Amino acid sequence: MSSLRRLSGLDIDILCQGHHFVFTGDDVKNHLSQSLESAERFRDDVFKYLKAERGSVDRVVEIVKAKEYDTNPGPKQPEKAYLINLRTRIAHLAERLTAV
Numbered sequence: 543m544s545s546l547r548r549l550s551g552l553d554i555d556i557l558c559q560g561h562h563f564v565f566t567g568d569d570v571k572n573h574l575s576q577s578l579e580s581a582e583r584f585r586d587d588v589f590k591y592l593k594a595e596r597g598s599v600d601r602v603v604e605i606v607k608a609k610e611y612d613t614n615p616g617p618k619q620p621e622k623a624y625l626i627n628l629r630t631r632i633a634h635l636a637e638r639l640t641a642v
Contacts, residue, residue, distance in 0.1 A: 543585075546578040588635045597640070602632050 549557075550571070557565040557573065565573045588602060595601040603625065611624055618624065 543578060543581050546574055546581060550574045550578065584631075585635060588632055589639055592632075592636055592639055597636060599629065599633050599636050602636075603629050606632065 554570045554574075555566065557570045559565075588606065591602040591605050592598075595605070606628060607625065611618065611621070611628075619627075
């Protein structure tokens with residue numbers, strides 16, 4: 543999120559992402575703003591789920607996957623790769639939650 547905030551403060555005309563998307567002009571700022579909002583929403587949801595599930599990362603992975611991945615008709619990344627990424631993101635947030 544700090545990287546998204548930093549990028550949002552720059553005067554960027556073209557943003558080329560690693561996953562086939564290129565944004566130009568006003569679309570760059572809009573995309574970065576929406577990305578930051580999405581990241582904040584994800585963080586808040588995960589914190590809520592972690593509290594409800596008493597810190598169970600495995601259970602929160604199941605909940606988020608059911609809402610985010612299973613309902614997505616595609617295209618989407620392979621499930622194994624998605625789960626590795628998701629578990630890492632949730633575990634990181636779980637560590638931050640317990641540190642507070």
